[in-house]
Amino acid sequence: xxxxxTHTGRNDLPTRDFSWMVDASxxxxxxxxxxxxGEDVYxxxxxxxxxxxxxxxxxxSEIPTPNEYVTSYxxxxxxxxxxxxxxxxxxxxxxxxxxxxxxxxEAKGKTRAFICPYHGWSYDTSGKLVGITDxxxxxxxxxxxxxxxxxxxxxxxxxxxxxxxxxxxxDAGPLLDHLGRARDIxxxxxxxxxxxxxxxxSKPYSVRYKGNWKFQAENxxxxxxxxxxHSPFSKLQTKYxxxxxxxxxxxxxxxxxERRNTRYxxxxxxxxxxxxxxxxxxxxxxNLKQGHFAEHFARLSExxxxxxxxxxxxxxxxxxxxxxxxIHHQIRTWRPLGPDLTEVTVYPYELxxxxxxxxxxxxxxxxxxxxxxxxxxxDDVDIFSQNxxxxxxxxxxxxxxxxxxxxDVETENGDFRGxxxxxxxxxxxxxxxxxxxxxxxx
Ligand code: FES
Ligand SMILES: [Fe+2]
Numbered sequence: 001x002x003x004x005x006t007h008t009g010r011n012d013l014p015t016r017d018f019s020w021m022v023d024a025s026x027x028x029x030x031x032x033x034x035x036x037x038g039e040d041v042y043x044x045x046x047x048x049x050x051x052x053x054x055x056x057x058x059x060x061s062e063i064p065t066p067n068e069y070v071t072s073y074x075x076x077x078x079x080x081x082x083x084x085x086x087x088x089x090x091x092x093x094x095x096x097x098x099x100x101x102x103x104x105x106e107a108k109g110k111t112r113a114f115i116c117p118y119h120g121w122s123y124d125t126s127g128k129l130v131g132i133t134d135x136x137x138x139x140x141x142x143x144x145x146x147x148x149x150x151x152x153x154x155x156x157x158x159x160x161x162x163x164x165x166x167x168x169x170x171d172a173g174p175l176l177d178h179l180g181r182a183r184d185i186x187x188x189x190x191x192x193x194x195x196x197x198x199x200x201x202s203k204p205y206s207v208r209y210k211g212n213w214k215f216q217a218e219n220x221x222x223x224x225x226x227x228x229x230h231s232p233f234s235k236l237q238t239k240y241x242x243x244x245x246x247x248x249x250x251x252x253x254x255x256x257x258e259r260r261n262t263r264y265x266x267x268x269x270x271x272x273x274x275x276x277x278x279x280x281x282x283x284x285x286x287n288l289k290q291g292h293f294a295e296h297f298a299r300l301s302e303x304x305x306x307x308x309x310x311x312x313x314x315x316x317x318x319x320x321x322x323x324x325x326x327i328h329h330q331i332r333t334w335r336p337l338g339p340d341l342t343e344v345t346v347y348p349y350e351l352x353x354x355x356x357x358x359x360x361x362x363x364x365x366x367x368x369x370x371x372x373x374x375x376x377x378x379d380d381v382d383i384f385s386q387n388x389x390x391x392x393x394x395x396x397x398x399x400x401x402x403x404x405x406x407x408d409v410e411t412e413n414g415d416f417r418g419x420x421x422x423x424x425x426x427x428x429x430x431x432x433x434x435x436x437x438x439x440x441x442x
Pocket of ligand 1: 096101
């Protein structure tokens, strides 16, 4: 038995075609209720999407030195992302090969060996089985016992600017092809740091909601909902401005119309890989010369021209298919736990090389909107549960995702560029979903 030959779960992959649940044409884009609530759809998603797509598992700054690890997930499968003794980053299924116990129960740590809590089998940080307790005693194992070599190693692991992705499909194409235009968002976010790096240091914040994982993937790049779901926050912005949030860099606008115009600018993309991207460059370079970040932007201007500086200093967000979000100064992941249960985890990050005071300020800003008592995240989580409640009304079969469809423009690489007020981002997710959810020949 080797490290990678045990992956046979795909043999029972159902062949049913679910792609009809996206009813798309030039002017029409509708999603069937079952795509959000169906048990069979969910099971097929785990196999056809999460076992075949590059998924984000961890960030390198969480495991900077040999023998450091974090536990994570690919879809619903538990994994350990670990830097082994030699410094190689590996992603291992967090399951003892003996009788299946979850091997590592800590969220994060450093160890020379993973020791199974059930019967004590031990593995080094490369996943190699290095010890079987009481192996040779009477009633133990015979001399010719066919011992496994070790934990199941996820066959494909690759890293882009510190973001560790893994893919259970040994035949998967390159990570960079999967990321495509989503790299622009990662680059813009990281290039805000003087040295182009981020570091995850705060403890993450996790929340579960009673709803499908795709609600979160759609929402993180949904400009449309903000002024409605977050209307109490929006009213506070009117009263107090953005001075407590982004240090005065972003102007919220005083009236509803002004705030709407602030949100609806820039470009959105629905990418062929399923990503939704929203770019909102700063429209007035003078704004970058004000606020707490003024000095920082002045230094960055030695490296970047004005257009790029406005892109870096503006806002942008991404839903990187299938499980990674980027918004504000945070990495966000979502983990499917069932058709109507999802866990979201928010990891605020520091910009390496930035003054502590600015990093601390951005953390406070995170807490204001995304924290447990923040103004924003609880609103979103609540609306996801409300969506689930609404979808019980099965007498209505289809949801409408056509906003701005007439203004979508297909680009040379197969992405669709949309207007900022449109639902182009969400259509990108669903186009990819439909192609992944076609029946697969056995
Ligand atoms: S299940 Fe791990 S040692 Fe038995
Ligand atoms: Fe929101």
